Amino acid sequence: MIVVSKKIAAALIIVLGCALPCAFAKILPVGPGERFAEITPAVAAAHAFDTLLVKKATYREHTIIINKPLWVMGEGMPVIDARNKEADIFIIMSDSVFIEGFVLSNVGVSYLNEYAAVKVRKGRNGVVRNNTIKDCYFGIYLEYARDYIISNNDIVAHTKDESSAGNAIHVWKANNIEIAYNSATGHRDGIYFEFVDDSKIHHNVSFNNLRYGLHFMFSNRDGYFFNEFTDNGAGVAVMFSKQIRMEENLFANNWGTASYGLLLKEISDGEIHKNRFIQNTIGILAEGANRLSIQRNQFTQNGTALDMKGNCLDNKVTHNNFLANTFEVVTNSKYNNNEYNSNYWSLYSGYDLDRDGFGDLPYRPVNLFAKITNEIPSASIMLHSFFVNILELSERIFPEIIPEELVDKKPRMRPYIL
Amino acid sequence: MWKLSYYILGDLIKNRIILGYLLFLSVVGWGVFFLESQPEKALLVLMQVALMAVPLIVMVFATIYYYNSREFILLILTQPIARSAVIKSFFAGLSCAFILSFLIGIGLPLVLFYPSMESFYLIISGLMLSLVFIAIALYVSIKVQDKARGMGVVLLLWVFFAFLYDGFLIFFMYQFSDYPIEEGVLVLTLFNPIDIARITIIMKTEASAMMGLSGAVFREFFGSSKGVLVSLTILVIWWVLPFVLAGKIFSKKDM
Numbered sequence: 001m002i003v004v005s006k007k008i009a010a011a012l013i014i015v016l017g018c019a020l021p022c023a024f025a026k027i028l029p030v031g032p033g034e035r036f037a038e039i040t041p042a043v044a045a046a047h048a049f050d051t052l053l054v055k056k057a058t059y060r061e062h063t064i065i066i067n068k069p070l071w072v073m074g075e076g077m078p079v080i081d082a083r084n085k086e087a088d089i090f091i092i093m094s095d096s097v098f099i100e101g102f103v104l105s106n107v108g109v110s111y112l113n114e115y116a117a118v119k120v121r122k123g124r125n126g127v128v129r130n131n132t133i134k135d136c137y138f139g140i141y142l143e144y145a146r147d148y149i150i151s152n153n154d155i156v157a158h159t160k161d162e163s164s165a166g167n168a169i170h171v172w173k174a175n176n177i178e179i180a181y182n183s184a185t186g187h188r189d190g191i192y193f194e195f196v197d198d199s200k201i202h203h204n205v206s207f208n209n210l211r212y213g214l215h216f217m218f219s220n221r222d223g224y225f226f227n228e229f230t231d232n233g234a235g236v237a238v239m240f241s242k243q244i245r246m247e248e249n250l251f252a253n254n255w256g257t258a259s260y261g262l263l264l265k266e267i268s269d270g271e272i273h274k275n276r277f278i279q280n281t282i283g284i285l286a287e288g289a290n291r292l293s294i295q296r297n298q299f300t301q302n303g304t305a306l307d308m309k310g311n312c313l314d315n316k317v318t319h320n321n322f323l324a325n326t327f328e329v330v331t332n333s334k335y336n337n338n339e340y341n342s343n344y345w346s347l348y349s350g351y352d353l354d355r356d357g358f359g360d361l362p363y364r365p366v367n368l369f370a371k372i373t374n375e376i377p378s379a380s381i382m383l384h385s386f387f388v389n390i391l392e393l394s395e396r397i398f399p400e401i402i403p404e405e406l407v408d409k410k411p412r413m414r415p416y417i418l
Numbered sequence: 419m420w421k422l423s424y425y426i427l428g429d430l431i432k433n434r435i436i437l438g439y440l441l442f443l444s445v446v447g448w449g450v451f452f453l454e455s456q457p458e459k460a461l462l463v464l465m466q467v468a469l470m471a472v473p474l475i476v477m478v479f480a481t482i483y484y485y486n487s488r489e490f491i492l493l494i495l496t497q498p499i500a501r502s503a504v505i506k507s508f509f510a511g512l513s514c515a516f517i518l519s520f521l522i523g524i525g526l527p528l529v530l531f532y533p534s535m536e537s538f539y540l541i542i543s544g545l546m547l548s549l550v551f552i553a554i555a556l557y558v559s560i561k562v563q564d565k566a567r568g569m570g571v572v573l574l575l576w577v578f579f580a581f582l583y584d585g586f587l588i589f590f591m592y593q594f595s596d597y598p599i600e601e602g603v604l605v606l607t608l609f610n611p612i613d614i615a616r617i618t619i620i621m622k623t624e625a626s627a628m629m630g631l632s633g634a635v636f637r638e639f640f641g642s643s644k645g646v647l648v649s650l651t652i653l654v655i656w657w658v659l660p661f662v663l664a665g666k667i668f669s670k671k672d673m
Contacts, residue, residue, distance in 0.1 A: 324458035
C-alpha cells in the first residue's frame with residue numbers, strides 16, 4: 001500500500017508541477033444537465049491537466065480518445081456501456097492520465113483487434129484504479145507503458161470459449177508497472193505479461209479463468225507477492241524470464257490433464273518462497289528451470305507436488321513442507337542436478353534418534369509408482385494397491401529405477417510452521 | 419430365523435477372536451488418530467487396514483467359525499427349520515458381529531476425528547468388503563468339506579484378490595500400454611471387490627492426482643455419482659452372488 005501511495009504521490013507532484021505553467025486546472029463536470037452531457041466532447045474541450053468529473057449516469061459511448069494529461073474521475077460509479085460494439089472504451093495516448101471510478105461494460109469480441117475497456121497505447125505515469133469492468137473482451141490493456149499503476153479494479157467476464165475470450169489485464173512491452181488489489185475472473189488469462197520488466201504484481205485475485213490465472217513471458221526482474229490464483233483452467237505459467245521473485249502466493253485447485261499450480265519454463269535465477277500449492281494436479285512443473293531457490297513453500301494434497309524435468313539444473317529445494325501429496329517429486333531423469341535438503345515429507349517414515357529434528361535416514365522423494373504412471377498413465381488406477389506398495393517399498397530399499405542421488409539427506413521430522 | 423441369528427450373534431460376541439478383532443481395529447483406528455497429527459495420513463493407514471486386514475481376518479474367521487459350528491448346524495437341521503433360514507441367520511449373525519466391530523473400531527474414530535466424504539466412503543467400502551468376504555468364505559466352506567482344504571482355498575482367494583490380481587492388471591497394462599486400454603482396465607477392476615473399494619476411496623482422497631492424463635477417464639466413471647452408484651451396486655452383487663450360490667449348495671447338501 002505504501003508503495004502505491006508513494007507512486008500516486010509522485011504522480012500527483014508531476015501532475016501538479018506540470019499544471020503550474022497553465023495557470024489553474026479546471027474541473028469540468030460531465031453528466032445529464034451539466035455543461036457536457038457526454039465524455040467525448042468534454043475531453044475535446046478540456047485543457048491538459050484538467051479534471052473531468054463524471055456524474056452518476058449511464059453513458060453509451062466508446063472510443064474515448066484521451067490525448068492529453070487528464071484526470072477522468074467517476075462520481076458514484078457512472079456506467080460506460082459500449083453495447084457490444086467492437087471498440088475500445090478509453091484509449092489513452094498521453095502521459096499522466098488517471099482513470100478512476102467507472103463501471104465499464106460490454107466491449108464486443110473481435111477476431112481482428114484486441115478491444116479493451118481501458119487501452120493504454122504509449123504513456124507513462126498513469127493510474128487506472130477503482131473501476132469495475134464487466135463483460136469486456138479485454139479488461140485493461142497496456143502497450144508501451146511505463147510507470148503505471150493498475151489497482152483495485154474488479155474485472156469480470158463470463159466467456160465460455162477460449163478463442164473468443166480476452167485477458168483481464170494484458171500488459172505488453174512495458175516497464176515499472178504496479179498491479180495491485182485487482183480481481184480478475186472469467187477471462188482467458190487473468191493477468192498476461194509479455195516483455196514487461198521491473199514490475200510488481202501483488203494482492204491480486206485471479207480465479208476461474210479459462211486458461212491461465214497468470215501468464216507471463218519474456219519479462220525479467222518482476223515480483224509477485226500475496227496473489228491468489230485459484231480454479232484456473234491451466235493454473236499459472238511463467239516462461240522465458242529471469243530474476244523473478246514469487247512470494248507468499250496461493251496456487252490452488254488447478255485441476256486438469258494439463259493444469260499446473262505453477263508451470264516454470266526456461267526460468268532462471270528466480271526465488272519462489274513461502275507460496276502455498278494446494279490441491280493442484282501438478283504443484284510445480286519445472287522445465288528448463290535453472291538456479292531457482294524454492295524455499296519454505298507449502299505443498300498440500302497435490303497430485304504431484306513437484307515435477308522437476310531432467311533439464312533443470314542447480315535448483316535449491318529446501319525447507320519446504322510436502323503434506324499429503326500423492327506423488328512428492330517426479331522426474332524423467334535418472335540423474336539429479338538439483339539440491340533437495342531439509343524438507344518435510346509427509347511420506348517419510350524414518351526416525352530421529354539424535355533428536356536434532358531431522359530424520360537419521362535419508363529420504364528419496366521420487367517413488368517408483370510415479371515412474372510407472374509416467375510410462376503408463378492408466379496405471380494411476382492402481383494407486384495404494386497393496387501390490388504397488390510392496391513394489392515401492394522394495395524399490396526404496398534397493399533403488400534400481402528411481403534416481404539414486406535424488407535424495408534429501410536431512411528430511412525434517414515435523415512440518416515447518418509457515 | 420431371527421431367533422437363530424440372535425443366538426449366533428450372542429455366541430459370536432462372546433467369542434474371543436471377535437473381541438480380538440474389535441480390539442485390533444480399535445487400537446489401529448483410535449491410535450492412528452492420536453499418533454498422527456495429519457488426518458489425511460491417518461486415513462491412508464486406515465484404508466490399508468480396511469482393504470487388506472479386514473478381508474483377511476473376516477474370511478479366515480468366517481471359515482473357521484463355519485467349520486467349528488458344524489455339529490451345531492447338524493443339530494439345528496434336525497429341527498423343523500428351513501435350511502435357507504439357517505444359512506441366512508448364519509450370514510446375518512456373522513455380518514452383524516463384523517459390522518459392529520468395524521463401526522466401533524474404525525467408523526467411530528473416523529467420524530469423530532475426520533468427518534468428511536473420504537471417511538464416509540472408507541466406512542461404506544469397509545462394511546461392503548466385510549459382507550463380500552463373509553459371503554465368499556461361507557460359499558467356500560460350504561462347498562469344500564475338508565477343513566484344511568477350505569482354509570487353503572480361502573487364503574489363496576485372499577492372496578489373489580489382494581495381490582495377484584493387481585499384479586496381473588499391471589502386467590496387462592504394461593503389455594498393452596500402446597493401446598487406449600482405460601476402458602478395458604476399468605472393466606477389469608470391477609472383477610475384484612478390493613479394487614472397487616480402493617478406487618472408490620482414492621477417487622475422493624487423491625482426486626487431484628486422478629485428474630492427470632488418463633486418470634480423467636476413471637474419474638469420469640468412478641468420480642461421478644453415477645459411478646459411485648455403479649461400484650456400490652457391483653459390490654452388492656459381489657456379496658449377494660456368492661451368498662445365493664452358498665445357499666443353493668447348502669439347501670441340497672448332504673450334511
